[in-house]
Amino acid sequence: MPGASEQVDVxxxxxxxxxxxxxxxxxxxxxxxxxxxxxxxGGTCLNIxxxxxxxxxxxxxxxxxxxxxxxxxxxxxxxxxxLPALMKYKQTTVDQLVGGVEHLLRAxxxxxxxxxxxxxxxxxxxxxxxxxxxxxHATHIVLAPGSVTADFPIEGRDLPGVxxxxxxxxxxxxxxxxxxxxxxxxxxxFACIYEALGSQVTVLEMTSALLPGATDEPIAKRLQSILRRxxxxxxxxxxxxxxxRSGGALKVHAGESFFEADKVLIATGRWPNTSSIxxxxxxxxxxxxxIAVDDRMATNLQxxxxxxxxxxxxxxxxxxMVEGRVVAENVTGGNRHVDYRSVPNVIFTRPEIASVGLxxxxxxxxxxxxxxxxxxxxxxxxxxxxxxxxxxxxxxxxAGSGRILGVHLLGPxxxxxxxxxxxxxxxxxxxxxLAWTTHAHPTLPEAVLEAxxxxxxxxxxxxxx
Ligand code: FAD
Numbered sequence: 129m130p131g132a133s134e135q136v137d138v139x140x141x142x143x144x145x146x147x148x149x150x151x152x153x154x155x156x157x158x159x160x161x162x163x164x165x166x167x168x169x170g171g172t173c174l175n176i177x178x179x180x181x182x183x184x185x186x187x188x189x190x191x192x193x194x195x196x197x198x199x200x201x202x203x204x205x206x207x208x209x210x211l212p213a214l215m216k217y218k219q220t221t222v223d224q225l226v227g228g229v230e231h232l233l234r235a236x237x238x239x240x241x242x243x244x245x246x247x248x249x250x251x252x253x254x255x256x257x258x259x260x261x262x263x264x265h266a267t268h269i270v271l272a273p274g275s276v277t278a279d280f281p282i283e284g285r286d287l288p289g290v291x292x293x294x295x296x297x298x299x300x301x302x303x304x305x306x307x308x309x310x311x312x313x314x315x316x317x318f319a320c321i322y323e324a325l326g327s328q329v330t331v332l333e334m335t336s337a338l339l340p341g342a343t344d345e346p347i348a349k350r351l352q353s354i355l356r357r358x359x360x361x362x363x364x365x366x367x368x369x370x371x372x373r374s375g376g377a378l379k380v381h382a383g384e385s386f387f388e389a390d391k392v393l394i395a396t397g398r399w400p401n402t403s404s405i406x407x408x409x410x411x412x413x414x415x416x417x418x419i420a421v422d423d424r425m426a427t428n429l430q431x432x433x434x435x436x437x438x439x440x441x442x443x444x445x446x447x448x449m450v451e452g453r454v455v456a457e458n459v460t461g462g463n464r465h466v467d468y469r470s471v472p473n474v475i476f477t478r479p480e481i482a483s484v485g486l487x488x489x490x491x492x493x494x495x496x497x498x499x500x501x502x503x504x505x506x507x508x509x510x511x512x513x514x515x516x517x518x519x520x521x522x523x524x525x526x527a528g529s530g531r532i533l534g535v536h537l538l539g540p541x542x543x544x545x546x547x548x549x550x551x552x553x554x555x556x557x558x559x560x561x562l563a564w565t566t567h568a569h570p571t572l573p574e575a576v577l578e579a580x581x582x583x584x585x586x587x588x589x590x591x592x593x
Contacts, residue, residue: 187218522536
């Protein structure tokens, strides 16, 4: 059934953190904006990604603390998991935040249209909602369709009990044995959540190390040994090719070995969601599965822009958000570029990992004569108070000038601490700039300060390397 056709300044396809931020910011700058979303606003991040996983992570951490209560002189009789109640807490958090975004969109007068959109031609989106179709005409179109779970062929991946990250957010019981296929960010975050909740966890990764490409190699290696020490089974250089049922259990065939599990989580990454929005027919330039854009987020078609997971690179909500802010300026008369150097990568494992800028190997490959300085969290007073002493701060600096090229953290609240590293990389700060910035005591950021002092072999609370 054909519906009405509308003309606005900007139409955004997809209401995830890329799309809704682009819509809000464009409206803030005076544009008339329509946002088309086929499910709930908030996208992967709010509904099935960042927010629900971090709600579970936060509770898992509390549980670990409760179990260690006696280390702190507390007596907790029994800390046990009520999974349905925990999932309810997670869902309430998600619903509150989605409600908050809906409220903001209303308040900024962004018209949210429900339906599945396709790019009909530059300037026109077609939208299908049930059997009602309509057209939206806009001066600018912003594509923000996000990503979908990568669909690598593994025989048996449709068996009951073989799940993706989305189902792992709604389990009704804690699996006795959880096998995670893929030692990347999403796989390891769930491994840490369910390990804390009581599962015996096995992680199988096909490359030679965990977190391939996501952080500096020494950090990934340290995490691997911490997780093994805690009792996780981790195997690298192993490829899962088949899953079958064997009695009540799932049997995972990898190389010459096999593993048994009650649930198998497939966490082999995500792909840009670009196959169903009408791009191929229109000559939109692609880069593999991703939409090709310049650093202003412009595609090769006039006034068609793209942002977020759909353009590839780091698939992270804050990267999608900054691209959304940049595109909002560019469709309202501005001229802004995304500075990817200061986009941090964050991994909510236990302990957490966060990285920004170049790794040591990347610095070398880019021709820098670099120096690595470091500080261990075991020597940081706040980390000791919290009982979270595993971890390290690595600073990659240009040897002569001390310019900070990269910051890599493994340790408590690493995902918060990286903000200082991102600012340092963004501003081109040096190790001396950080070292002469007074950091409050006793706090975790003092570990970053000490790593900066170590650039001149002058760390105060470390006797020797
Ligand atoms: P999305 O959030 O995927 O949103 C795209 C939206 O477009 C969706 O709502 C979809 O319904 C809609 N859409 C798609 N096609 C159409 C169409 N044809 N018509 C209308 N609407 C359409 N990132 C972090 O930074 N930190 C984290 O802690 C983190 N944790 C994660 C945990 C998990 C389990 C997962 C899966 C991801 C996580 N991410 C995290 C990644 C983060 O969720 C994504 O990078 C982010 O959501 C990308 O935003 P986006 O706007 O590009 O796309």
